[in-house]
Every structure is written in C-alpha cells, then in structure tokens.
Amino acid sequence: MTLVTAALVFAEDRWRTRHGFVLQGSRILGTGEPADLADSFPGHEREDWGDVAVVPGTVNGHAHSFQALLRGFGDDLSFMTWRDQVLYPLSETLDRDAIRIGALFDFAEMAKAGITTAVDFFYLHDRGNDNDLAVVEAAREVGIRIVLARSMYDWTGAPPRYQETPREAERNFRELHSGLRGDPRAFAQPAPHSIHASSPDMIREGAALAEELDLPFHIHVAEGRYERERSIELHGLSPVALLDSYGVLSRRSIMVHCVWVDEADLALMRERDVKVVHNPSANAFLGDGIAPVRAMLERGIPVCLGTDGGCTNSRQSIFEEMRMAALMAKARLADATALGAEETFLMGTARGGEILGLPVGRIAPDHAADLVVLDLDALSLQPRQTAPHQIVYAMQPDAIRRVIVGGEPVVEDGRLTRVDEREIAGKVREVTGSWRREPVAAPTP
Numbered sequence: 001m002t003l004v005t006a007a008l009v010f011a012e013d014r015w016r017t018r019h020g021f022v023l024q025g026s027r028i029l030g031t032g033e034p035a036d037l038a039d040s041f042p043g044h045e046r047e048d049w050g051d052v053a054v055v056p057g058t059v060n061g062h063a064h065s066f067q068a069l070l071r072g073f074g075d076d077l078s079f080m081t082w083r084d085q086v087l088y089p090l091s092e093t094l095d096r097d098a099i100r101i102g103a104l105f106d107f108a109e110m111a112k113a114g115i116t117t118a119v120d121f122f123y124l125h126d127r128g129n130d131n132d133l134a135v136v137e138a139a140r141e142v143g144i145r146i147v148l149a150r151s152m153y154d155w156t157g158a159p160p161r162y163q164e165t166p167r168e169a170e171r172n173f174r175e176l177h178s179g180l181r182g183d184p185r186a187f188a189q190p191a192p193h194s195i196h197a198s199s200p201d202m203i204r205e206g207a208a209l210a211e212e213l214d215l216p217f218h219i220h221v222a223e224g225r226y227e228r229e230r231s232i233e234l235h236g237l238s239p240v241a242l243l244d245s246y247g248v249l250s251r252r253s254i255m256v257h258c259v260w261v262d263e264a265d266l267a268l269m270r271e272r273d274v275k276v277v278h279n280p281s282a283n284a285f286l287g288d289g290i291a292p293v294r295a296m297l298e299r300g301i302p303v304c305l306g307t308d309g310g311c312t313n314s315r316q317s318i319f320e321e322m323r324m325a326a327l328m329a330k331a332r333l334a335d336a337t338a339l340g341a342e343e344t345f346l347m348g349t350a351r352g353g354e355i356l357g358l359p360v361g362r363i364a365p366d367h368a369a370d371l372v373v374l375d376l377d378a379l380s381l382q383p384r385q386t387a388p389h390q391i392v393y394a395m396q397p398d399a400i401r402r403v404i405v406g407g408e409p410v411v412e413d414g415r416l417t418r419v420d421e422r423e424i425a426g427k428v429r430e431v432t433g434s435w436r437r438e439p440v441a442a443p444t445p
C-alpha cells in the first residue's frame with residue numbers, strides 16, 4: 001500500500017493542491033489530505049511524486065485501431081470516396097498479423113498521449129474472433145485497457161470479411177465475451193455498426209445481447225448529413241427515431257457521433273436515457289459537421305469523447321479531443337461560454353468510465369489505478385496557477401511524463417516501457433510499404 005502525494009491532483013472530480021491518494025496494487029483505495037490519509041491507512045509506504053499534476057488516465061470512447069495504418073492515404077477526400085477507394089480496398093489487404101501491428105501502432109500512440117482505456121469498434125472479423133483476439137493481444141503488449149466493441153455488420157455492399165449473419169454475430173460475440181470474462185483489462189461489448197450497415201434484426205440482436213449480459217452496446221448514429229437524409233427518405237424517420245422504432249434505445253445505448261440530430265431527436269435521446277460519444281476532430285476531418293454538445297449536456301445526456309480511427313482524425317489523443325470539443329462548441333454557437341475546460345476534462349475522463357460501465361477515469365476509491373503524470377514545469381502548462389485550464393487548451397505531448405495502467409507504468413519519461421517504438425515503426429513500414437496515395441488533382445485556378 002502506497003500513499004502518494006503530489007503538487008496537484010484531480011481527485012474525486014476536483015482539482016486539489018498538495019493532495020494525496022492511496023494505491024494498492026491495481027486499485028485506488030482512497031484520496032484526501034495527506035495527513036488524514038496517513039491516519040486512515042496505517043502501514044503504508046510513502047512516495048512524494050513532487051512537482052507534478054496527477055490526473056486520471058483518459059478514456060477513448062471510440063476508435064478503430066487498424067485504421068491507424070491507413071493514416072494519410074485518404075485525407076481530404078469525401079466520406080464516400082474515402083470509404084470506397086481507401087478504407088474498403090486497404091482493409092481487405094490486412095491479415096491477422098497486420099491487424100495486430102495496426103493495433104500496436106494505434107495503442108502505442110494512445111498510451112503516449114495519456115489514454116489508459118480505449119474502445120476499439122472492430123469489424124474485420126472474417127466470421128470468427130481470431131482477429132479480435134489479435135487486437136486484444138496488442139492492447140496487452142502496450143499495456144492499455146481495452147473494450148473490444150465487436151461490430152455486428154450484415155450490409156452486403158461492404159467487403160465480405162466485415163459481414164456476418166445475425167446468428168453468427170451473436171454466437172461469436174458470446175464466445176468472445178465468455179473468453180474475456182474476468183479479465184480486468186479486456187472487455188467485450190456488442191456493437192451493431194449503424195442503421196446503414198446493420199439490418200433491424202442485427203441491431204435488435206446487439207441490444208438484446210447487451211440486455212441479457214448486462215452490458216452497454218455501441219452504434220454509429222447520424223454521423224453524416226447523407227445518413228439522416230437517407231433515413232428520412234427511406235423510412236420517413238430520422239436515424240434516432242428509426243432506432244427507437246426498432247425498440248432498441250435504452251440506458252445501454254452508446255450512440256457514436258450524433259452530429260445530425262434535431263430537437264425532437266435530442267428529446268427522445270434524453271427520454272430513453274442514451275449516452276453519446278462525441279468525436280469532434282473526426283467529425284471535422286471528414287466534413288461531417290459539429291455535434292450539438294451544449295444542447296446534449298443541457299438536457300442531461302451524458303457525453304464522453306472519442307478519437308475515432310487514426311485515418312479520420314490523424315491524432316490519437318483525448319487531451320486533443322478535449323480542446324477540440326471546447327473550441328468547436330464555442331464556434332458552433334458563436335459563444336465562448338458554450339463549453340469550458342472543466343466540463344470537457346470530465347468528458348475525457350470520468351464520463352468515459354461511467355458510460356462504458358467500468359471503474360476508470362477517476363482518482364477515487366474503488367477505481368482502477370489508471371493515472372497520467374504531467375510535468376508542471378513544462379512550458380505548455382505555464383503559468384502554472386492556470387494549469388488546470390492549460391491541460392485542456394495549451395498542453396503539448398512533452399508534458400506527459402508517466403502513464404500508469406492498473407498501477408503499472410506503461411510510459412516513463414515520455415517513452416513506452418513495454419514495446420519498442422522503432423520496432424513498431426518498422427513493422428508499420430513493412431505492412432504499408434507498397435501502398436501509394438493516389439495523386440490529388442491540382443486545384444483549378
């Protein structure tokens with residue numbers, strides 16, 4: 001048992017100076033004034049971490065790890081061109097080992113950026129779980145906690161390896177879920193892909209699995225304008241209303257994106273008690289727009305943050321998404337008070353843990369010892385009396401000195417402890433070496 005003290009700690013959702021917390025193995029036992037903790041936890045060892053800020057490990061609510069390999073090959077294209085000319089053909093070339101390398105690459109970048117729990121919404125199943133387990137292996141190698149949101153996809157227009165029947169998806173999900181049961185660092189949650197890539201039966205199957213196994217389920221909703229327009233054209237209902245007509249919306253629904261939602265959708269989302277993963281950089285990168293986060297929060301809809309895939313954002317950092325979420329909410333409403341540093345910081349930490357149903361994202365009793373240690377002497381955190389704001393608005397990656405998952409360091413002095421960065425870069429070159437980016441036409445004068 002160790003009593004840790006530090007200059008600044010984000011404990012129990014508040015900034016506190018000269019504060020302490022008690023660690024035992026992979027867990028946090030308590031937080032408080034160092035003197036009080038010393039009385040409450042006799043027999044501890046004491047460690048002073050000094051002039052640092054200790055914050056909860058950040059939670060990445062939405063990503064697609066293999067897409068890190070595709071970074072740069074589809075930039076500046078429309079979503080459909082990106083999907084049909086980059087995502088589909090390149091994702092077909094990846095074998096199990098390449099999928100593992102993509103995940104290693106992605107999780108390594110995430111860990112360095114202070115992400116300690118990541119959701120991988122994964123869909124290259126080849127009708128089984130072998131590739132899913134390759135992603136889990138990569139997370140274990142890097143040392144981060146993973147939620148494998150196992151996609152359930154039956155639209156026949158996509159590459160065959162994405163597709164399963166609802167029966168296959170159900171059986172494979174159950175197998176993956178029971179295989180990971182009891183693992184404190186790897187979790188399976190069902191993830192019917194979207195209203196356009198999953199049939200109503202598939203979406204209902206995902207929601208039913210979540211209900212039966214007491215899990216949340218993930219689904220992409222209203223990411224692009226086309227999705228909303230098509231849903232209204234085909235069904236006379238918005239994507240949110242269509243899902244509600246299937247009877248699947250509940251407190252278990254984790255809706256990813258929700259950019260194109262209106263007042264009626266928001267009211268329905270609140271009524272059904274759904275949760276949202278907001279991916280501000282990816283939504284901007286793909287030209288999808290800006291989700292109405294202020295309106296969601298005002299209605300009491302819980303919102304956490306995601307990076308989305310490495311090729312639709314290009315940075316895998318939740319600290320970055322905090323900044324983007326705040327700036328884009330301000331820009332959308334032309335109102336600098338629309339979303340502030342404190343609220344976005346919670347979206348990137350505690351809300352993520354709550355929405356995923358995991359005891360992560362907080363420095364609080366009975367939570368995992370997932371911590372990020374920031375150097376208060378870093379230039380980007382000056383003037384230091386404003387550091388809590390600068391962590392959201394100004395911080396550069398060199399301020400991230402240590403990242404700890406379940407009490408074990410995965411980053412020390414800004415370097416990964418368990419994997420070799422150069423080796424990963426070499427493997428990424430091997431997988432992607434023969435790929436070429438199509439020349440982009442020069443703009444006409």
Ligand SMILES: [Zn+2]
Nearest residue numbers: 064121220308
């Ligand atoms: Zn996605």
